[in-house]
Amino acid sequence: MGDIVVLLKAALNPEMVRSKPDGTLDQDAIPLKLSDIDRNAVEEAAKLKQKLGGKVIGIMVLTVGPMAKREKDLKMAVQEALAKGVDEAIVVADDRLTPGDQVQTAKIIAEVIRNSGINPSIILASEATIDETTGQIPGRVAAKLGLPYISFARSIEVADGKIIAERDLEEELEKVEAELPVVVSVTQEINQPRPPTLIQIRRAARKPQKRLGADDVKQAIGTKRVILERRIVTINRKQQIIEGSNLEEIADKLIEILEKEGVIKL
Amino acid sequence: MKALIVAEYTRDALEGIKAAKTLATGSTILLVFGPASTEAENLSGLVDKVYTLPSRNPEAVYNALRRVYEDEKPDLILGVVSKNVKDSLSRLAGAYDLPMSTEVLEASVEDGSVKYKRGILSERAYSIEKVPMPAIILFNPRIFEPEEARPGGEVVKLDEGDTKVKQIGISKKQLSGVKLEEAEIVVGVGRGFKKKEDLKLAFELAELLGGQVGGSRPIAADFKWLPEDAWIGISGKRISPKLYIAIGISGAPQHMSAVMGSKVIVAVNKDKNAPIFKQADYGVVADLYQFLPILIKKIRERKG
Numbered sequence: 001m002g003d004i005v006v007l008l009k010a011a012l013n014p015e016m017v018r019s020k021p022d023g024t025l026d027q028d029a030i031p032l033k034l035s036d037i038d039r040n041a042v043e044e045a046a047k048l049k050q051k052l053g054g055k056v057i058g059i060m061v062l063t064v065g066p067m068a069k070r071e072k073d074l075k076m077a078v079q080e081a082l083a084k085g086v087d088e089a090i091v092v093a094d095d096r097l098t099p100g101d102q103v104q105t106a107k108i109i110a111e112v113i114r115n116s117g118i119n120p121s122i123i124l125a126s127e128a129t130i131d132e133t134t135g136q137i138p139g140r141v142a143a144k145l146g147l148p149y150i151s152f153a154r155s156i157e158v159a160d161g162k163i164i165a166e167r168d169l170e171e172e173l174e175k176v177e178a179e180l181p182v183v184v185s186v187t188q189e190i191n192q193p194r195p196p197t198l199i200q201i202r203r204a205a206r207k208p209q210k211r212l213g214a215d216d217v218k219q220a221i222g223t224k225r226v227i228l229e230r231r232i233v234t235i236n237r238k239q240q241i242i243e244g245s246n247l248e249e250i251a252d253k254l255i256e257i258l259e260k261e262g263v264i265k266l
Numbered sequence: 267m268k269a270l271i272v273a274e275y276t277r278d279a280l281e282g283i284k285a286a287k288t289l290a291t292g293s294t295i296l297l298v299f300g301p302a303s304t305e306a307e308n309l310s311g312l313v314d315k316v317y318t319l320p321s322r323n324p325e326a327v328y329n330a331l332r333r334v335y336e337d338e339k340p341d342l343i344l345g346v347v348s349k350n351v352k353d354s355l356s357r358l359a360g361a362y363d364l365p366m367s368t369e370v371l372e373a374s375v376e377d378g379s380v381k382y383k384r385g386i387l388s389e390r391a392y393s394i395e396k397v398p399m400p401a402i403i404l405f406n407p408r409i410f411e412p413e414e415a416r417p418g419g420e421v422v423k424l425d426e427g428d429t430k431v432k433q434i435g436i437s438k439k440q441l442s443g444v445k446l447e448e449a450e451i452v453v454g455v456g457r458g459f460k461k462k463e464d465l466k467l468a469f470e471l472a473e474l475l476g477g478q479v480g481g482s483r484p485i486a487a488d489f490k491w492l493p494e495d496a497w498i499g500i501s502g503k504r505i506s507p508k509l510y511i512a513i514g515i516s517g518a519p520q521h522m523s524a525v526m527g528s529k530v531i532v533a534v535n536k537d538k539n540a541p542i543f544k545q546a547d548y549g550v551v552a553d554l555y556q557f558l559p560i561l562i563k564k565i566r567e568r569k570g
């Protein structure tokens with residue numbers, strides 16, 4: 001088995017959205033975290049390694065700056081991936097590369113894979129991230145490396161240099177087969193990520209990490225997207241907790257409120 | 267200006283053509299694959315040329331797209347999001363370093379670039395961005411009114427090319443046909459329910475109120491306690507009922523962003539700190555197993 005590569009993102013956390021008084025997004029104040037479905041990709045990588053051997057290499061490209069504000073979150077996201085099964089992390093982070101876009105990110109990833117002596121048997125990524133959610137990076141990377149791509153995999157089985165995967169489409173489950181090496185995007189349903197053990201967390205701190213900057217990926221520099229404006233979606237809800245001395249009273253109150261709102265008729 | 271529309275489903279082709287005509291004047295070319303390919307002839311009168319590919323293997327679509335891209339040199343590649351469309355176009359984007367945007371809500375074309383708006387941060391915010399053409403823009407479904415199909419134009423058949431990923435089986439998902447997006451009252455169930463049988467509490471409540479039952483992603487996609495067309499969220503269905511009652515749902519942004527069109531949102535959750543209470547109109551802090559039987563009993567009594 002060659003290398004098992006996992007694409008990782010330290011993504012803006014949508015549960016901690018922050019805005020300025022005029023409603024524009026205060027992006028610098030929003031923390032980053034390891035994107036949710038990346039955990040499923042790491043878990044799947046760890047399972048593959050257990051079965052087939054090989055080394056799990058995580059590649060993370062920072063797309064939002066400024067670096068001074070992101071160092072801590074970036075470190076946490078990398079640590080989490082290392083604790084959950086990544087053996088070695090390559091982090092590309094540089095203020096000259098932010099804000100990134102998907103054109104640049106895919107170029108960086110392909111360049112890192114080509115130039116870091118990585119010999120991938122499989123490249124795993126999540127179906128989409130929690131911040132941009134466009135799900136296009138794995139397909140771009142596959143095209144750049146000239147590798148076959150299997151998207152939206154709900155299950156994978158790797159043996160004898162071959163992969164069989166179940167693709168989760170709108171109305172069907174499609175079973176496909178291909179020879180390695182291959183790029184695969186996984187859905188949230190592919191597995192249940194296990195929380196790392198204390199030993200795994202301790203070991204993570206000693207695992208190798210390589211830090212690359214813009215000078216290491218010169219060929220890949222260059223974005224096409226210009227962000228003009230970002231605003232939060234305001235949520236205006238009453239947020240009223242219905243109180244009462246017992247559940248009977250609460251149920252009565254709720255029914256009366258909903259009747260008064262005109263949304264139920266009994 | 268030349269626009270290339272890529273579609274897997276006929277309805278998406280008709281919306282895509284409408285999008286192309288709304289965004290810019292010039293020539294329009296259509297590439298239909300998979301299910302929509304059977305309608306190529308019927309759609310051909312709407313555009314300057316139709317390319318058709320029976321396969322829906324995204325690798326075959328990518329092979330075909332590359333040839334069409336080289337031959338036609340479109341400025342804008344348009345479509346409506348579907349999984350195979352995203353897959354094949356993301357590869358085209360990678361091969362030519364084209365900017366690509368998905369789940370786009372609105373777009374406009376101005377001197378060599380496209381400006382568009384889309385949700386970000388699991389739709390907790392939106393972003394207005396600009397990219398130079400050629401670019402790929404995939405709209406959310408149902409943004410554009412579909413054109414009326416019209417035959418009578420040129421149809422060009424494409425072949426699959428060499429594919430390394432082979433289909434070895436396909437099975438239809440069990441779908442219920444429930445139209446949550448049209449329901450006036452929706453009862454949403456989440457992981458607060460401990461087993462499938464317990465959902466009968468939610469079904470009973472929905473039936474009494476004349477509503478439908480939907481669920482969070484884990485309930486529908488992972489546990490499969492509900493059919494997938496009852497999956498509510500940014501990767502499932504977007505709903506805008508008069509009343510949404512979320513039971514045992516924590517309030518993750520990927521779920522809540524898709525229910526914000528509801529007139530009134532009620533949340534039942536046993537954790538008073540659950541994020542959903544900040545996104546609901548009325549909250550009941552209670553164990554659903556205690557509260558639902560009482561609520562059902564009370565509604566029954568009132569209905570007489």
Ligand SMILES: Cc1cc2nc3c(=O)[nH]c(=O)nc-3n(C[C@H](O)[C@H](O)[C@H](O)COP(=O)(O)OP(=O)(O)OC[C@H]3O[C@@H](n4cnc5c(N)ncnc54)[C@H](O)[C@@H]3O)c2cc1C
Binds near residue numbers: 536537
């Ligand atoms: C890219 C992406 C896309 C996604 N798309 C979707 C989507 O389309 N739809 C979607 O739903 N999710 C989606 N998710 C998943 C989402 O992030 C959450 O994981 C999911 O919504 C959580 O479901 P839940 O609220 O049912 O479960 P949980 O978050 O586990 O919440 C269960 C809740 O039940 C409460 N509870 C437990 N027991 C009881 C009881 N006895 N009585 C009352 N309350 C109880 C708990 O307090 C808790 O708040 C997506 C995630 C990603 C990363």
